[in-house]
Amino acid sequence: MVFILKPKISQDKIDDFIRGWEEKGFSAVLSIGTERTAVCLIGNTTQIDPDDIVRARSDIVVSGKQITERYKAVNRAVNENGTVIDVGGVKIGEGYFPVISGPCSVESEEQVLAVARSIKTSGAKLLRGGAFKPRTSPYDFQGMQAEGLELLSLAKRETGLPIVSEIMNQSQIELFEDVDIVQIGARNMQNFDLLKAVGNLKKPVLLKRGLANTIEELLMSAEYIAASGNPNVILCERGIRTFESMTRNTLDLSAVILLKQKSHLPVIADPSHAAGIRSLVEPLAKAIMAVGADGIMIETHNDPANALCDGAQSLDLEQFDALMRELKKRAELEGKVI
């Protein structure tokens, strides 16, 4: 069950309201969004009529609703309008289509600055870059690590672009202080301890769908973060593993639609990892906008042929610029601020 609270209720009153439920044996998840505060009850609520509660506690509760789905705090019922997250002035959520771009791996100061400046000029709103890289082989390049994060911070100071980077375990959290959006990669989507750890942060978390995880499992992983106290989760579809071998993964655009129907969280997609092939990125990006996603994440490199990681799927700076022009043409028609 979810209760939407009146605006400007004092924290004391909210705590009191929650305590009341806890005394009856429920747990409660408090979700404080910019536009509304919600309290989700966890437990067997089938005997409770939400309208009774709205009547009895009209001093604090605006509306109430049963939620039959297993995901509560991230359920669409908590915010029917969809949540818009603000990241250093960049909006992510319904009505917006920010483009996140940058290299798979941060490789050098020169590289990250060249890419950051160029994508900013082209219209990207956030800079992504991998400092800690999850690689299938222990003998492959594992990222520049802490130094990579420092180079991203440098690029942020130079360009003003908020930065996104992937965290691989909770001991790294301090290093991510200057990172604006902490990314949980596909392989860590069900690393529940890491989810709880980023759930203790205040900053937005970009949660990628696992290679073999269902839409419901992705929502349950987002619920882990929200239930730990951080409602600022951005979901990302990045392709699932199927029998088809001509692409790296199979981009599941139906998932984007369903995630938005079932959750109030922003939903973006990553065509680069989904396809694994450069020539597919632009047409997939157009489809991602057309299907109704709230943004996109694209790998771009100043020299893809010599990239240390995922060069085959990275756009060069000109290709990225051309793509941005195509996306801008379509944004107005789709009712999106790009």
Next chain:
Amino acid sequence: MVFILKPKISQDKIDDFIRGWEEKGFSAVLSIGTERTAVCLIGNTTQIDPDDIVRARSDIVVSGKQITERYKAVNRAVNENGTVIDVGGVKIGEGYFPVISGPCSVESEEQVLAVARSIKTSGAKLLRGGAFKPRTSPYDFQGMQAEGLELLSLAKRETGLPIVSEIMNQSQIELFEDVDIVQIGARNMQNFDLLKAVGNLKKPVLLKRGLANTIEELLMSAEYIAASGNPNVILCERGIRTFESMTRNTLDLSAVILLKQKSHLPVIADPSHAAGIRSLVEPLAKAIMAVGADGIMIETHNDPANALCDGAQSLDLEQFDALMRELKKRAELEGKVI
């Protein structure tokens, strides 16, 4: 290896050219498109330099090219511009985006006429309807069969819309005389005898991707049809089977792009069967147009709640009309005649 022939070469000369290759132990597939005629050699052509042949047979050959892929006659190399197929005046191929619509099953004269008239007004260019229905259970409705085809013909006469219907085995071919496009369903994509049989027809074949078939296997099945003499094949992505259970299938839009890169055949997509959920059809349809498909196939019913088959994924006539308006808005931007 493929040779593109000069225009207006006499059939005798072509036969002669082919015979020459056959005497050297190759087989040859002749592909007569509206814009070009091509001869594909099958066999070990690694020792042949196509330029030698172009020089030696400049009376007949315009250009030649090695094809390393296993699919030859449907290879993009045979027609770099992409093939446009004409179906009773309706064009399917690059630059066009015809919408094929109609009910899953033909159920009655009233139903099929109501749907046909309405979708025509909304802007559909072809009418689809199932007469022979492949159903998982022998106890489910198996279609109106021959009578269903007659009702489709009636609708065609009334509205002028060319008609598309699924064939289930080669003994039915005579019944399909008035059908403009013969559809091979997903479950029959590797029914090779049926592929050969429709390869002996002149009329276009709409070939749907199998639930668990790779992009390359789809191209090889199209090659069966082309190698049997019928180059008029339209490929259709309709979702593949994956672990995700919230949708009926997973629509693979990367496949649409790759099929167009690798083959000259028109490529359309079917969001209704892919999703299995009505509310996903419109956003997926927009994505299908944006990704560069050459058309779309959508299930529409005058009374989805009482449809004998696949009601949950069928649009009603108003929803279809609304979708068409959305697609028309986007067609110009995408450079497509809808």
Next chain:
Amino acid sequence: MVFILKPKISQDKIDDFIRGWEEKGFSAVLSIGTERTAVCLIGNTTQIDPDDIVRARSDIVVSGKQITERYKAVNRAVNENGTVIDVGGVKIGEGYFPVISGPCSVESEEQVLAVARSIKTSGAKLLRGGAFKPRTSPYDFQGMQAEGLELLSLAKRETGLPIVSEIMNQSQIELFEDVDIVQIGARNMQNFDLLKAVGNLKKPVLLKRGLANTIEELLMSAEYIAASGNPNVILCERGIRTFESMTRNTLDLSAVILLKQKSHLPVIADPSHAAGIRSLVEPLAKAIMAVGADGIMIETHNDPANALCDGAQSLDLEQFDALMRELKKRAELEGKVI
């Protein structure tokens, strides 16, 4: 609902019983096994108490049972002991473990005779051989066709082994007169017209699971055959298509167990197609026996290195003999007659 009839009821009485149900709007499937005759009612039977019918028609009915599953005639409820099919004296079903072996393709008289004689000596009970071959490419060897069937018949006369061969479409049925078990291949598992056609035969049908078909879909395809009048269906697990690319398919041994729990039909498995790698065949064969299958189908060739089809997964004659010795050692422990 299924009714098990008393032994030796006259056909007239049975027809009468069925007619009674049809007059009430049900359809009925009559299933005549060697050990029992059953009548399955199709339709909404929820209002009928089977015990009422047993009481009222004790002259003809032994027992009755509701079947909630969609598969009726192949449901375990129809024959709790499991059906044993007799093929020219060879038993397939619970308590038996016949080995079916032979080449992927019949290639010559010499080949098929060499293989047949050798596998018989080793202990195989049936000879398999492909005459009509479903191949992904139209340019690959398509089988010896009718001539291949004649060579199989020759081998049958020479060795006494009953023969198994794959049919690709219903127009070939007459050619299969001397074939003891008609095989439906994985790609045709949902070729419903072909299922109905072999449902009109009396001879056993070996139905292979499709690459992407669920256990329930396999049972529903068997139901097509049974509902058309042929209860002699043998189910075959042969691997499903997954993301794993090191094997050709993923053998699903849980399916063997579940098929036997849910259906009375014999269930065998094919490790050769599942694995696609010779060195996996023997260990998988042992696992297939241990898991409780009713038999096995193994590709064997007198000269695998030069096989026209699937050489990489075929055992040579010595390897097959060694495998048979291993299986025989285990048969007694498993309570199976091999």
Next chain:
Amino acid sequence: MVFILKPKISQDKIDDFIRGWEEKGFSAVLSIGTERTAVCLIGNTTQIDPDDIVRARSDIVVSGKQITERYKAVNRAVNENGTVIDVGGVKIGEGYFPVISGPCSVESEEQVLAVARSIKTSGAKLLRGGAFKPRTSPYDFQGMQAEGLELLSLAKRETGLPIVSEIMNQSQIELFEDVDIVQIGARNMQNFDLLKAVGNLKKPVLLKRGLANTIEELLMSAEYIAASGNPNVILCERGIRTFESMTRNTLDLSAVILLKQKSHLPVIADPSHAAGIRSLVEPLAKAIMAVGADGIMIETHNDPANALCDGAQSLDLEQFDALMRELKKRAELEGKVI
């Protein structure tokens, strides 16, 4: 490239040998097994002839071999006989078939002792129990955590059975001091930082295959552990995610065979998680032994109906005892010490 060293070479000499390679730009992974010590070179070794090295360094090197696979230290070439790991006197590896059993979750002292005593009597060699539980929902029981590990230790002291439990993140390592085998669960198979962390331990690691991970990826994850210095890895096949929904996962027994062909590590399988259904566990267990696995892991509970986790797939104590009797019957035939 791998070099097998002579027995009883001094650590100084080995360090020296490795330093020599590092000076030439290679990295080296030292793998110290009970039976042999190996040095794997990482880097481009194509120009090196292993026989040259064997000749030049016959004081230290017994044999050398190029390894083209990406996995080096876990490659079969490192130990053609297969590695046998000793866990408190229990052997895991070729020739053995230890049974690991116990509850999904440790729930109470009473429960874990009851299960431990009973399975020991039945013949299990190791006790498993979950203390930290990865659960899809944050609202589900997350395990008894540190207290659960203490109860496992208690059961170990009472019964003498070495214990196996799952670790979820590297900060928990200290808590696992008394745990004999640290388990990495399927969802953490590519949690590379955790793999590196357990790679710094000396105790054996049981590494489960991820739901959507290939055989090669599993080997690469094992390589992470080995490359970090811990060669004592036990691989575990536990079912992969496919389209089939009647079982929880699809057990891939071909993977067991291939893993043993490609790696020297012991390979076990877990039928409980693979099937998710109690009645499948015994037949799958027999198949796992027959296919050649080096052991098995089975969930057992003293009261499955009231288990806090995975009750539907847990055997009760009697069922486990019956299964053990079946496995013992087969062990001798399979040449395994159970």
